[in-house]
Amino acid sequence: MEDLEDMANAVIERVRSGKEKMYSLEDVERELGLDNSFR
Numbered sequence: 001m002e003d004l005e006d007m008a009n010a011v012i013e014r015v016r017s018g019k020e021k022m023y024s025l026e027d028v029e030r031e032l033g034l035d036n037s038f039r
Helices: 002-016 027-034
Strands: none
Touching: none
8 A cells, every 4th residue: 555655646746846747537538539529
């Protein structure tokens, strides 16, 4: 369990420092064309 916490903390630090980006579900759906919008 501690390994998971360490991994999660490492991800949080990368996101905070700008090295890694987070995407919302809406962003991913839109990028994959799954957002139910008509183009």
